[in-house]
Amino acid sequence: MIKRRKAKVIQIGKVRIGGNYPIAIQSMAKCKTSDSLQAIRQIKQLEAMGCEIVRLAVKDQADAAAIRQIKRQVKAPLVADIHFDWRLALAAIDSGADKIRLNPGNIFKPEQIKEVARAARLAGIPIRVGLNSGSVKKSKGRDIPSAMCVSALEYIRLLEKCGFYDIVVSLKASNIMDTVAAYRKFVKLCQYPLHLGVTATGLPYSGAIKSSIAVGALLLEGIGDTVRISLTDTPEQEIKAAKAILEGLGLRHFGPEVISCPTCGRCEVDLIKIVKQIEDRISHIGYQVSDMPAKLAVMGCVVNGPGEAREADIGIAFGKNQGLMFKAGKPVRKVSLAGSVSALIKEMGAKRGRKLER
Numbered sequence: 001m002i003k004r005r006k007a008k009v010i011q012i013g014k015v016r017i018g019g020n021y022p023i024a025i026q027s028m029a030k031c032k033t034s035d036s037l038q039a040i041r042q043i044k045q046l047e048a049m050g051c052e053i054v055r056l057a058v059k060d061q062a063d064a065a066a067i068r069q070i071k072r073q074v075k076a077p078l079v080a081d082i083h084f085d086w087r088l089a090l091a092a093i094d095s096g097a098d099k100i101r102l103n104p105g106n107i108f109k110p111e112q113i114k115e116v117a118r119a120a121r122l123a124g125i126p127i128r129v130g131l132n133s134g135s136v137k138k139s140k141g142r143d144i145p146s147a148m149c150v151s152a153l154e155y156i157r158l159l160e161k162c163g164f165y166d167i168v169v170s171l172k173a174s175n176i177m178d179t180v181a182a183y184r185k186f187v188k189l190c191q192y193p194l195h196l197g198v199t200a201t202g203l204p205y206s207g208a209i210k211s212s213i214a215v216g217a218l219l220l221e222g223i224g225d226t227v228r229i230s231l232t233d234t235p236e237q238e239i240k241a242a243k244a245i246l247e248g249l250g251l252r253h254f255g256p257e258v259i260s261c262p263t264c265g266r267c268e269v270d271l272i273k274i275v276k277q278i279e280d281r282i283s284h285i286g287y288q289v290s291d292m293p294a295k296l297a298v299m300g301c302v303v304n305g306p307g308e309a310r311e312a313d314i315g316i317a318f319g320k321n322q323g324l325m326f327k328a329g330k331p332v333r334k335v336s337l338a339g340s341v342s343a344l345i346k347e348m349g350a351k352r353g354r355k356l357e358r
């Protein structure tokens, strides 16, 4: 069991983070916020996949104004991502943003921070102090993680001086070591909840690996209250990666877990195709049964397959043209190759006393 750091509880729209609240999944719309129709479409897709908080780039007044219209059409809390111009934060708050992200690297004048804190406090919304290693002030003799922590703390003290305590912090670097070191250092300094991520990780394959090492290492230590897996890809891929990390650590359950063997010369079926079909057909189930974890095993042969299949709630070990189905550790029946995916889904429905197929 992972023992989570007890962070201060902060509310972002209807979502609470910190304390014992589930680690929330975030992503960012990848279109102009001022193109509100496109933004709404993207946010709805993200919501359907399980994204719980959505960030929007606010780089001009048109973006800030669009938040009002977007908010009417979506359920997820909206975070306005503000750089350079503190007045955009005020405009986003006025439009109904549920949280403001400020970058201490480019909005740092105390009087400007004070104005944003005042408006956020009046609106009852939190501010994320979002450090990026790229925009942090470097100083001689200080490594990047230390510089990020110092910068974050100075910012927090400024907000606190304004009587503002609804704070979330992120300390993202573009490499694993600095990211992990910065968060590890920071948790010794204060109790505000932490948004985890690695910036600019790259394409999905390497990006998801980098992120899962850094974010996974921190989550294993109980650090982290929200996550965003930044990928050079669609936001949907970011949600998939975030869910896989949280599920892999047993921190959240989003639906049935599918375990499958890597296949080898003993396998006599197209297991990759079968597993993809299963993943596709059960992808919607998570929201119906998220409170009831289920493990499905799909194995390529009858040599090692039955062992794993037995340990799952439901499993199939394939031979040639057919498979042996296991339920709660016991072989129950043979299934044809062609009917195996449907048989597995049907069996899952039987386990839950309902029909799960779309």
Ligand code: SF4
Pocket (backbone or CB within 6 Å): 261, 262, 263, 264, 265, 266, 267, 299, 300, 301, 302, 303, 304, 305
């Ligand atoms: S379960 Fe069978 S097919 Fe799959 S990797 Fe193991 S030995 Fe090979």
